[in-house]
Amino acid sequence: MTVAGAIAWGHGVLASDEFTECSKVCEILLAHAADRDWSWISLNGQRALSTSELEEFRSLVFACATGTPVQYLVRATEFFGLELKVERGVYVPKxxxxxxxxxxxxxxxxxxxxxxxxxxxxxxxxxxxxxxxxxxxxxxxxxxxxxxxxxxxxxxxxxxxxxxxxxxxxxxxxxxxxxxxxxxxxxxxxxxxxxxxxxxxxxxxxxxxxxxxxxxxxxxxxxxxxxxxxxxxxxxxxxxxxxxxxxxxxxxxxxxxxxxxxxxxxxxxxxxxxxxxxxxxxxxxxxxx
The missing domain is CATH 3.40.50.150 (Vaccinia Virus protein VP39)
Structure with missing residues (x-):
């Protein structure tokens, strides 16, 4: 499966009222699964994902779909232009x-x-x-x-x-x-x-x-x-x-x-x-x- 195909699949899984920015969430999760920067996603839409990358991405998407905040899954968030570490057990700044x-x-x-x-x-x-x-x-x-x-x-x-x-x-x-x-x-x-x-x-x-x-x-x-x-x-x-x-x-x-x-x-x-x-x-x- 390609990067673009994985994003489309993830969008279908997450599409609901609770996920208003499904594509962005999927891009963040896929970048984390592939151990890449977020900007890498938009430049490599036709790149084929490895089996391990795809399995990790699917695992993250399913966890997100069942209610785990994306910030907990990638252990990071952005706030006021700054990168912050986030861990389970600590409130995610919005x-x-x-x-x-x-x-x-x-x-x-x-x-x-x-x-x-x-x-x-x-x-x-x-x-x-x-x-x-x-x-x-x-x-x-x-x-x-x-x-x-x-x-x-x-x-x-x-x-x-x-x-x-x-x-x-x-x-x-x-x-x-x-x-x-x-x-x-x-x-x-x-x-x-x-x-x-x-x-x-x-x-x-x-x-x-x-x-x-x-x-x-x-x-x-x-x-x-x-x-x-x-x-x-x-x-x-x-x-x-x-x-x-x-x-x-x-x-x-x-x-x-x-x-x-x-x-x-x-x-x-x-x-x-x-x-x-x-x-x-x-x-x-x-x-x-």
Whole structure:
């Protein structure tokens, strides 16, 4: 079977509502099976695959069809233009979360906000990321905002080891301090910016998620109190400089709930909600008073 034939076969196996980019998924899996770069696929459509390459590809496609995330199968993903290692047992960063990074970088780059929050006498903005997982958010910020001191936490030792490996892979290992613990508890200093993609799926909604999401760590997905339990705990015990910002990824219908949490805290003011490319509420921006 040729490369093009294998892609067509895989497309037929994966074609469903859960796989909106079947051809791209098949190309990624075949490149991995053949131990080649993804660009090799488009240049070698008529090349015959070896028996071992074809068997490996078929195995990957069937695993993907039964719900294993493609990122787990190839043990890698791309986020904000960076290559990251991904392993089973650690949440796979999704493209929507890139909006959170964009908002963080915009805040850090705004001159008027820089003067307000960390002042001209300081050269490094202090950032806390809580629930770092693979390290995607902290690493992306570190790569694009060098004048920052970043600390990132997670309760999972395995996730932290993966995040540290990703920091080394992307040349920012010396720029991020990874700490094991809950939320901000293990993080030192008073930050100018807190960013987080915490669990926000309601407990009763887990069964409605696509299979390739449900197989990811439940602790990275589900939160109590209508999905706002983790966010509520973070904001209740928040450490941040006056004038700083908290940026949180949220569910499409959770902005009002986060606003309610902020309204009960005299040190916080809900600033705005940022929508993603699908027009859904995605990031909550909160000002520290």
């Amino acid at each position: 493209w929507e979360t890139e909006l959170l990074v964009e908002e963080a970088l915009s805040f850090l780059e705004a001159p008027q906000l820089s003067d307000l929050t960390w002042g001209m006498s300081r050269t490094r903005a202090v950032i806390h990321e809580v629930g770092t997982g693979s390290g995607a958010i902290a690493i992306s910020i570190a790569r694009h905002a060098p004048a920052t001191a970043i600390s990132a936490s997670d309760v999972s030792a395995f996730a932290l080891s993966l995040a540290q490996a990703n920091a080394r892979l992307n040349g920012v290992a010396g720029r991020i301090r990874f700490c094991r613990g809950d939320l901000q508890d293990p993080l030192a200093g008073v930050p100018d910016l807190v960013v987080a993609n915490l669990p926000y799926i309601r407990e009763g909604e887990i069964s409605d998620l696509p299979t390739n999401v449900r197989v990811q760590p439940r602790s990275s997905l589900v939160s109590r109190c209508s999905g706002l339990g983790h966010i509520n705990r973070l904001l209740e015990n928040l450490t941040i400089k006056p004038g700083g910002r908290v940026m949180l990824e949220i569910g499409f219908d959770q902005a009002s709930g986060v606003q309610s949490i902020c309204s009960g805290n005299p040190k916080l003011s809900y600033e705005r909600t940022v929508k993603d490319l699908a027009g859904l509420d995605r990031v909550a921006v909160i000002a520290a008073l």
